[in-house]
Amino acid sequence: xxxxxxxMPIPGHxxxxxxxxxxxxxxxxxxxxxGLTRDQIRAELEAAGMExxxxxxxxxxxxxxxxxxxATSFETMTDIAxxxxxWLDQRFTVDRPAVVEAQxxxxxxxxxxxxxxxxxxxxxxxxPDADRGTLCVSSQVGCTLNCRFCHTGTMRLVRNLTxxxxxxxxxxxxxxxxxWPSQPEGRMLTNIxxxxxxxxxxxxxxxxxALKIVMDGDGLALSKRRITLSTSGVVPMMARAGExxxxxxxxxxxxxxxxxxxxxxxxxxxxxxEELLAACAAYPGANNARRIxxxxxxxxxxxxxxxxxxxLVRLIRxxxxxxxxxxxxxxPWEGAAYECSTPERIRSFSNIVFEAGISAPVRTxxxxxxxxxxxxxxxxxxxxxRAELDRLAEEKQAALG
Ligand code: SAH
Ligand code: SF4
Numbered sequence: 001x002x003x004x005x006x007x008m009p010i011p012g013h014x015x016x017x018x019x020x021x022x023x024x025x026x027x028x029x030x031x032x033x034x035g036l037t038r039d040q041i042r043a044e045l046e047a048a049g050m051e052x053x054x055x056x057x058x059x060x061x062x063x064x065x066x067x068x069x070x071a072t073s074f075e076t077m078t079d080i081a082x083x084x085x086x087w088l089d090q091r092f093t094v095d096r097p098a099v100v101e102a103q104x105x106x107x108x109x110x111x112x113x114x115x116x117x118x119x120x121x122x123x124x125x126x127x128p129d130a131d132r133g134t135l136c137v138s139s140q141v142g143c144t145l146n147c148r149f150c151h152t153g154t155m156r157l158v159r160n161l162t163x164x165x166x167x168x169x170x171x172x173x174x175x176x177x178x179x180w181p182s183q184p185e186g187r188m189l190t191n192i193x194x195x196x197x198x199x200x201x202x203x204x205x206x207x208x209x210a211l212k213i214v215m216d217g218d219g220l221a222l223s224k225r226r227i228t229l230s231t232s233g234v235v236p237m238m239a240r241a242g243e244x245x246x247x248x249x250x251x252x253x254x255x256x257x258x259x260x261x262x263x264x265x266x267x268x269x270x271x272x273x274e275e276l277l278a279a280c281a282a283y284p285g286a287n288n289a290r291r292i293x294x295x296x297x298x299x300x301x302x303x304x305x306x307x308x309x310x311x312l313v314r315l316i317r318x319x320x321x322x323x324x325x326x327x328x329x330x331x332p333w334e335g336a337a338y339e340c341s342t343p344e345r346i347r348s349f350s351n352i353v354f355e356a357g358i359s360a361p362v363r364t365x366x367x368x369x370x371x372x373x374x375x376x377x378x379x380x381x382x383x384x385x386r387a388e389l390d391r392l393a394e395e396k397q398a399a400l401g
Pocket of ligand 2: 143144145146147150151152153154196197198199232252
């Protein structure tokens, strides 16, 4: 296999396709400041020749304008000398991911198809509720983990998103909701879940750096209590997530036996259920006021029996976990190997867990009509290229005669 620098093989695929890991430099040669910390902004200014003392001051001002005020150009930055705007403009930019498509569901859920500067597509979803608004953010283009029930896991192309592309999603949502400058009251975007495309703990550094900016009081200023990171169970990274990011943890458990979890979440072969639950018990900051969410997708005749529900309760008790269980009705997609459990089955499962004193709400699927629901995220890029191939084949056919 090709081993050029910056290329990342995709585990789990028979025929791995190497894809670029780092974002190539922008075609215009400018450095995008979105996603950079104060120190990184300062270093970029100095590298471009700005005198250190001035760079220190400017980096603070730039930070405030970018993350607190949502500025997208230098000319609006009124406390930075006008004469300096062109200098900044020639070297730097304040960008968002490009919007390829924006869709609104009949239930108000919004989905955006976004494109990176090097042409990779990823998605972001906003779910408005009466008392909150949740942005579902992607951490990777595609996902290498291949969970059998998840559409994202079938994408062949995978690339880590950069901190800029992750923070950029939140900034874009703020743009479209008109929520600048950052303010504590009356926001529509109140919560963030790292539950879009990708496995956030396989892109740890970028996710951490991005969320630090999101949580900074003079940045996007969202409290860590309103941010949830969902992992399929990357055990070795969980303690670091608790210590270095400190957000709420959600774990995609989905099964209570080795046999079933090995099948539907293949990562289980590497980090088993007991190991995963022990890591949850040790998760820094988890307590009764901040419970760990266990996500459990309801798959007909696969993981949805009363015995499974009892076993789930036993495991949660065994590890003394401050837990709540989110039951997610399986969202079907074309070609999926599973069906959703019946409503009666889901109710029975939920009751057993609930009667054991553990909250077990059934999550209402949102945005199904625009393929925005959990596990349905898979960019249309692949579908489109298939359609394009078909069109090309037709044209060729027509040309031939
Ligand atoms: N990779 C991370 C976060 C993204 S997935 C993780 O797996 O936790 C967000 C949630 O949606 C996970 O719990 C995932 O298992 C669930 N999910 C995936 N496909 C689904 C589907 N088709 N129907 C319902 N939930 C699904
Ligand atoms: Fe990846 Fe999560 Fe989908 Fe599994 S459920 S394939 S970890 S995005």
